[in-house]
Amino acid sequence: MRIASRKITAAGLREIFTRLHAYHGPQNWWPHETLWEIMVGAILTQNTAWRNVERALANLKRAHALTPAALRALPRARLTELIRPAGFTASKPQRLVTLAEFLRDAYADEPANLRGGALETQRAQLLALHGVGPETADAILLYVARQPIFVVDAYTRRIFTRLGIAAANISYHALQTLCMENLASDVELFQEFHALLDTHAKLICTKRAPRCDRCPLAQQCAYQKNLRAVQDRERVAPRR
DNA sequence: GTCCTGTCCC
DNA sequence: GGGACGGGAC
Incomplete structure (x- = not known):
């Protein structure tokens, strides 16, 4: 169409x-949570409904594992079980550990240290991590590093x-x-x-x-008009 | 059962 | 650029 x-x-x-x-x-968004929780959420929400991410975050919090050091210290099987509601258990645990190790090695384990850096440098750093793509990187840059992206x-x-x-x-x-x-x-x-x-x-x-x-945008939206056009064609076409 | 939604891998 | 990856809502 x-x-x-x-x-x-x-x-x-x-x-x-x-x-x-x-x-x-x-x-x-995210006014009350820790910066690390935002970073974890950015990974967990990959291809996943936020409601499921919340369950996984609640599990981590309950297990007192919602700090980078605590996450790194968890046995892998335990970490996998805690984040299970967010799905993709074959990849997300490793991605979280990778992010936690990156934070420790590059930013002294302190997410606030991401603030004030050069946007393009930080973006390249994040994208180099296995399991961090453009959306995850930009979410961390915008909501943790407070970069205008x-x-x-x-x-x-x-x-x-x-x-x-x-x-x-x-x-x-x-x-x-x-x-x-x-x-x-x-x-x-x-x-x-x-x-x-x-x-x-x-x-x-x-x-x-x-x-x-x-919808508050209906007035300027092409969707309904296109939909209407398609429906009209479907209504008219079989008739002749 | 079908849909929803990022990143990697080939 | 097409498939695999997973859980939960509906």
């Missing part, structure tokens, strides 16, 4: 943020695709660039925008049966 495409502007992107913020309210995930891609701003197959980097070129380089804005997009995708712009009737 052809997707109507339009060029995003800074004003257009700002309006999307404003509408989402007005509708969903301030998200204020826009985090792209499946929800971001879905919303911008449906809005008609991006092609469905747009690359991570292209969508990130598109957003960053049209937003002020502001850590708080990037943090809040990403959180709002996730909330919006979970509650309104769902993968199947999106609630367009109550």
